[in-house]
Amino acid sequence: xxxxxxxxxxxxxxxxxxxxxxxxxxxxxxxxxxxxxxxxxxxxxxxxxxxxxxxxxxxxxxxxxxxxxxxxxxxxxxxxxxxxxxxxxxxxxxxxxxxxxxxxxxxxxxxxxxxxxxxxxxxxxxxxxxxxxxxxxxxxxxxxxxxxxxxxxxxxxxxxxxxxxxxxxxxxxxxxxxxxxxxxxxxxxxxxxxxxxxxxxxxxxxxxxxxxxxxxxxxxxxxxxxxxxxxxxxxxxxxxxxxxxxxxxxxxxxxxxxxxxxxxxxxxxxxxxxxxxxxxxxxxxxxx
Amino acid sequence: xxxxxxxxxxxxxxxxxxxxxxxxxxxxxxxxxxxxxxxxxxxxxxxxxxxxxxxxxxxxxxxxxxxxxxxxxxxxxxxxxxxxxxxxxxxxxxxxxxxxxxxxxxxxxxxxxxxxxxxxxxxxxxxxxxxxxxxxxxxxxxxxxxxxxxxxxxxxxxxxxxxxxxxxxxxxxxxxxxxxxxxxxxxxxxxxxxxxxxxxxxxxxxxxxxxxxxxxxxxxxxxxxxxxxxxxxxxxxxxxxxxxxxxxxxxxxxxxxxxxxxxxxxxxxxxxxxxxxxxxxxxxxxxx
Numbered sequence: 001x002x003x004x005x006x007x008x009x010x011x012x013x014x015x016x017x018x019x020x021x022x023x024x025x026x027x028x029x030x031x032x033x034x035x036x037x038x039x040x041x042x043x044x045x046x047x048x049x050x051x052x053x054x055x056x057x058x059x060x061x062x063x064x065x066x067x068x069x070x071x072x073x074x075x076x077x078x079x080x081x082x083x084x085x086x087x088x089x090x091x092x093x094x095x096x097x098x099x100x101x102x103x104x105x106x107x108x109x110x111x112x113x114x115x116x117x118x119x120x121x122x123x124x125x126x127x128x129x130x131x132x133x134x135x136x137x138x139x140x141x142x143x144x145x146x147x148x149x150x151x152x153x154x155x156x157x158x159x160x161x162x163x164x165x166x167x168x169x170x171x172x173x174x175x176x177x178x179x180x181x182x183x184x185x186x187x188x189x190x191x192x193x194x195x196x197x198x199x200x201x202x203x204x205x206x207x208x209x210x211x212x213x214x215x216x217x218x219x220x221x222x223x224x225x226x227x228x229x230x231x232x233x234x235x236x237x238x239x240x241x242x243x244x245x246x247x248x249x250x251x252x253x254x255x256x257x258x259x260x261x262x263x264x265x266x267x268x269x270x271x272x273x274x275x276x277x278x279x280x281x282x283x284x285x286x287x288x
Numbered sequence: 289x290x291x292x293x294x295x296x297x298x299x300x301x302x303x304x305x306x307x308x309x310x311x312x313x314x315x316x317x318x319x320x321x322x323x324x325x326x327x328x329x330x331x332x333x334x335x336x337x338x339x340x341x342x343x344x345x346x347x348x349x350x351x352x353x354x355x356x357x358x359x360x361x362x363x364x365x366x367x368x369x370x371x372x373x374x375x376x377x378x379x380x381x382x383x384x385x386x387x388x389x390x391x392x393x394x395x396x397x398x399x400x401x402x403x404x405x406x407x408x409x410x411x412x413x414x415x416x417x418x419x420x421x422x423x424x425x426x427x428x429x430x431x432x433x434x435x436x437x438x439x440x441x442x443x444x445x446x447x448x449x450x451x452x453x454x455x456x457x458x459x460x461x462x463x464x465x466x467x468x469x470x471x472x473x474x475x476x477x478x479x480x481x482x483x484x485x486x487x488x489x490x491x492x493x494x495x496x497x498x499x500x501x502x503x504x505x506x507x508x509x510x511x512x513x514x515x516x517x518x519x520x521x522x523x524x525x526x527x528x529x530x531x532x533x534x535x536x537x538x539x540x541x542x543x544x545x546x547x548x549x550x551x552x553x554x555x556x557x558x559x560x561x562x563x564x565x566x567x568x569x570x571x572x573x574x575x576x
Binding site for chain 1: 346349423467476477480484490491492493494498501502503505509510512519525526528529532533534535536537551554555558
């Protein structure tokens, strides 16, 4: 059989279809480094039909840590600032907090003293501020805070403290058929109300830490009540467990910035076929 | 400003775009009942731009029970048959089971006696057959079973014991921009290996019951080991909790067949805007 040469019209149609994908740099904020090249080479190798490394779209799962990877975590985790703001808002209803740690120190603005109690102190702050309301009430609180609270140094909204190169990277992966997930030690219900608008990641693609909830039928309908009891810690060994539980497939690419992400990266790298794992180290405080 | 009349060409282009969607009955196996009409009216009302009930695609979440809703659950839950087959396969390594309930009765083929021990007996069967291996080993077992095991009465593969009207319904919803999820009391890892091929529902859209897992670094790489401890029961009050945990949005449509689905239906119906909830009652044993 002779192959039929493309007509001029078909060739032109092909050209106008193909050109836009390559015409512009998909990662304009990235410096031209070996890392950038490696990313683009990886994406091309798994998306090119006929390539030995081709991965079907359904299996193009990429997972991202949030704190320090997609948005800043300085001076402290932003969710901790949310919790502190909630402690201040709730203080009038808790006069006993004036003499009770870690709340007493928090209310005096002494974060270091408040956190001196270690994990126990953090758990007390989390449960006092994140439990005891319905999931809808908590979502409303989170939404109001994220829409109005300002970073202590930059005075920007926290949703403006995200990394532009990572936004480009998320969009680039999605344009190439990847499904992008957040896998964060942060609270799943703290993140979900804003990740779609800020990162383009919908709630069902957010994996995070959680407290238990209880289903209750009330006079005005069913609710889920947030209980002061941990359900799942999505950090370190928890990240592969959270990925397995929520996604049910092993990612082919994973991105983190800390020790808490190592197990996720190892779990990702251990799969068969091409894998891409990256520890992000944000150093460009100026452009941030 | 005058409105510009559509040119003949545009009108024709519009016609050939629109016709295929309505030309054929999207639910050919469904009898022409009020239920079928209500479904189509609902789907049209939430997908028609400008309709007061319009729902953006991202929020078109539909959840389906599995056992008795998408596939048969007669004579017993198919996952229980899988567990019994596993008990038989493992029996040579467990000579003590000959004198130990519920295994002794199971091995004699007396299911009723085996289940006389109630929930405790079921838990023992589940843990003996579903725990103690890595997640990859369990997935392999499940895949082999589902590809070869036959229904005791029909002698068909279990994946052929699915309801044709529900397959059409899933496809119809997806063609209208819905994201379809399974929310089942069955094991999440039992379902995930085959739901995509059978129902078009990918692993990350399957919510189910689960046992705990532990992350372990072994010489040949990281694994998740399945532990003999319940993690989550995705039934009754668990269904809204599972939906909230995995999906993070309230469904606008939910489908079940039993008391175990009532809380999911109530949770779905309690959202604002248009909702569709259906208790499926399969009665057509002949066509099944």
